[in-house]
C-alpha cells in the first residue's frame with residue numbers, strides 16, 4: 610500500500626476506484642488542493658487521488674462536523690452564491706418523497722435491512738417494525754447509538770468496522786435491502802463495497818443509493834464552489850453514467866434510475882439497484 614502524508618494526515622494513493630487504471634488527468638480544482646482531484650484516462654471516473662486512512666478519518670474527522678463548518682465557510686466566503694443557493698431550495702422538493710424507508714416499503718415487504726455507514730442509526734430507526742435493522746459503522750461512538758436502536762427494536766446487529774470488512778461478516782443472500790445514503794462518496798473502496806453488497810443481497814433484494822451528482826447543472830455553474838465538493842471527505846465524484854457502470858460492474862442490476870432520480874438541477878441523485 611502506498612502511504613503518503615498530506616496536511617499532516619496519513620493517506621493512501623488510489624488507482625481509479627472504478628477500473629483500477631493508474632493513468633489519470635489532474636483536474637485543476639483549486640479547492641481540492643492538496644487533495645488532488647483526478648479523472649481516469651481509461652474510464653473518465655473522477656476521484657480524489659489520496660484517501661485518508663480509516664484511522665485518520667476516525668481521529669480527525671466527523672462528517673457531520675465538517676458539513677456544518679463548511680456551510681458557515683461558504684456563507685462567509687460567497688454570500689451571493691449562498692443566497693442564490695438558499696433561494697432556490699425548491700430544487701430539493703423534487704426529492705421530497707425519496708427516502709430509503711419509502712423505497713424499501715415500496716419494494717420489500719419484510720426482512721433484514723443493512724445500512725452501510727449507519728452513523729447513529731437514524732435511518733434504521735425510521736424503518737417499520739417488520740424489518741430487522743442491521744448496520745456497519747466505522748465510528749465506535751456513532752455505532753454505540755445505533756446499537757441502542759437495534760436493542761430497542763429487538764434484533765439485528767451493528768458491526769463496527771470499515772465497510773468492506775463489516776459487510777464480509779454477513780452471509781450470502783441475507784439482506785432484503787441495503788441502504789447507502791450519502792455514504793458511497795466517502796468510501797475509499799466503493800467498488801469493493803458494491804461487490805460485497807451484491808453478495809449479501811437476496812435475489813429479490815434492493816440497494817438504495819444516494820450520492821452527490823457531479824454531472825449536475827450546479828456543479829457546472831458554481832465550478833469549484835459547488836456544495837458537493839468536500840475535500841478530502843468526498844473521495845468519489847459520480848456522474849449518472851459512472852454510478853450506473855460501477856454498480857453493474859460490481860454485480861448489481863439497475864432497477865430504477867429515472868430522469869427525476871438524477872434530475873440535473875438537483876445536487877444529488879438516487880439509484881435503486883438489485884442483484885444481477
Ligand SMILES: [Zn+2]
Nearest residue numbers: 625628649652
Ligand atoms: Zn478508470
